[in-house]
Amino acid sequence: MTDNPIFAVAAKAEALRAQGADVITLAAGEPQAATSAVVVEAAVAAVRDPATHHYGTAQGDPALRALVATVVSGDTGLPWSAGDVQIALGAKHALFLTVQALIDADDEVLVAAPGWPGHAEVVTAADGIAVPVDTDEEFRISAEALDRCRTPRTRAVILSSPGNPTGAAYPEDRLRQIADWAHQHGIWVISDDIYRAFDYTGTYRSILRVAPQLRGRTVVVGGVSKEHAMTGWRIGWLAAPPQIIASARLHVSRTITHVPTVNQRAALAALGDTRTPVEAASCYRRRRALLVDALNGIDGIDCPLPDGGMFAFPDVSALLRNRSWTSSADLAAWLLDTAHLAVVPGEAFNAPGRIRVCFAVDDDTLITAIERLQTALGAAEQESAVRQMEETR
Ligand SMILES: Cc1ncc(COP(=O)(O)O)c(C=O)c1O
Structure with a gap:
């Protein structure tokens, strides 16, 4: 019997945190805010x-x-x-x-x-x-x-x-x-x-x-x-x-x-x-734009603007093709290990080639998460460019 794969990502993030790592999780399907x-x-x-x-x-x-x-x-x-x-x-x-x-x-x-x-x-x-x-x-x-x-x-x-x-x-x-x-x-x-x-x-x-x-x-x-x-x-x-x-x-x-x-x-x-959900929706709407724009600015990521909810669900298949990750699960594991950033691989939802990224977190967390993503993927791109140059020499 298998458990919900989303919980597996959360458990791994928690284990890393317990070892002292500064993990940001955009994996959970829940608002980061406290109850009112x-x-x-x-x-x-x-x-x-x-x-x-x-x-x-x-x-x-x-x-x-x-x-x-x-x-x-x-x-x-x-x-x-x-x-x-x-x-x-x-x-x-x-x-x-x-x-x-x-x-x-x-x-x-x-x-x-x-x-x-x-x-x-x-x-x-x-x-x-x-x-x-x-x-x-x-x-x-x-x-x-x-x-x-x-x-x-x-x-x-x-x-x-x-x-x-x-x-x-x-x-x-x-x-x-x-x-x-x-x-x-x-x-x-x-x-x-x-x-x-x-x-x-x-x-x-x-x-x-x-x-x-x-x-x-x-x-x-x-x-x-x-x-x-x-x-x-x-x-x-x-x-x-x-x-x-x-x-x-x-x-x-x-x-x-x-x-x-x-x-x-x-x-x-x-x-x-009735005020709390309306205020939350207005914040999420703004954070949705921030995240989707940032994701679309990364080479190999194509992120549609979601109509609603709390998640971006970008297509990362071009990223996978161009680099060394074999699947979105592999990419998500790499992001957690190298950038200490937790996202859920699309495999959890019957959608290999995508990842799920939650934007129901506060602005600072979201901005730091985006910076980590950009830095980690930028470094990986440079490494792969150097490797390619060496191979073609
Ligand atoms: C579509 C959908 N329905 C239901 C739930 C579960 O909600 P609850 O926490 O109230 O059980 C979730 C939680 O992620 C969900 O995404």
């Missing part, structure tokens, strides 16, 4: 409240569920209530609860390639088969590509817009095509909206806003991890039709009893704080 003081104070108050010291309900705190329902209603333009929401241990757990509710063993779930490995992992964890669907040159899946992968065992498709690692956001016409295809074939749509606040193009739309007829076969997944810099608090949710919520609630009740109450109170405070 409003949330931290709410959590402290919650810890002091004896009501949080005892069992809660399996479905989750009704106040938090009601607030989540308001968010999902706003995104979808459809009415949702607290009863339509299940609180989970992060969006990943919500995805798992959704998939296990939807599939039998060996049923198939379609996932984007390149795509976040967690999507395939939750399908495997629920005894299903994750089927990678090739994306187009703008990293979006199409109804045609989905249909090529459809079999009698296809139960669902997981969509994420904006996505990880590509940042691709789906425009309305593409969402409509996918919705028509899903509707026609009775396939469930799992809409992973974890990056909904980080759309820099203004094109983000919930698939349900575009295709409300899918309501009975759509699950909306979200969470506070990225929007509120709360990856460690592990609070996510799903909003879904009653049979999915019933299954998810039962699974939670039989396994973890419920999600920790203090953390749910923290998430409640986060959802009341």
Whole structure:
């Protein structure tokens, strides 16, 4: 059994740090910022409240569920209530609860390639088969590509817009095509909206806003991890039709009893704080430009401007061809060893020839990381030029 390759990079970076190396990591899929003081104070108050010291309900705190329902209603333009929401241990757990509710063993779930490995992992964890669907040159899946992968065992498709690692956001016409295809074939749509606040193009739309007829076969997944810099608090949710919520609630009740109450109170405070995600999005948008420009200034790197999310996903295949690295995994390992800079190789996302670079870090960290990258690759270019001259002598 293999673990998520992103965690392997993080572990290696951590090991180097433990040996005293000054490692910068642009590998993690999380904001570098601390959780806001409003949330931290709410959590402290919650810890002091004896009501949080005892069992809660399996479905989750009704106040938090009601607030989540308001968010999902706003995104979808459809009415949702607290009863339509299940609180989970992060969006990943919500995805798992959704998939296990939807599939039998060996049923198939379609996932984007390149795509976040967690999507395939939750399908495997629920005894299903994750089927990678090739994306187009703008990293979006199409109804045609989905249909090529459809079999009698296809139960669902997981969509994420904006996505990880590509940042691709789906425009309305593409969402409509996918919705028509899903509707026609009775396939469930799992809409992973974890990056909904980080759309820099203004094109983000919930698939349900575009295709409300899918309501009975759509699950909306979200969470506070990225929007509120709360990856460690592990609070996510799903909003879904009653049979999915019933299954998810039962699974939670039989396994973890419920999600920790203090953390749910923290998430409640986060959802009341609409300023933090807007400010974070404005910083990320600026840092996206800084990073993408710098990457495109390096010979052999071609970096598209991501629509949203927290990552640049450059094509480094020309760099690999011209120099001595055999793969992007090899390049990423070299960068970590020589420049003490951690990025995730594209192999982790079904995209050899690319690397994923996170820009949800502060300005100083990003600028230093870019300088390290430029210096290390500049030195490697000089070395390779000297080698070539010697060979041709
Ligand atoms: C597309 C996507 N969905 C879900 C998650 C998981 O979110 P959480 O930390 O809330 O489990 C991630 C984390 O990287 C992600 O990239």
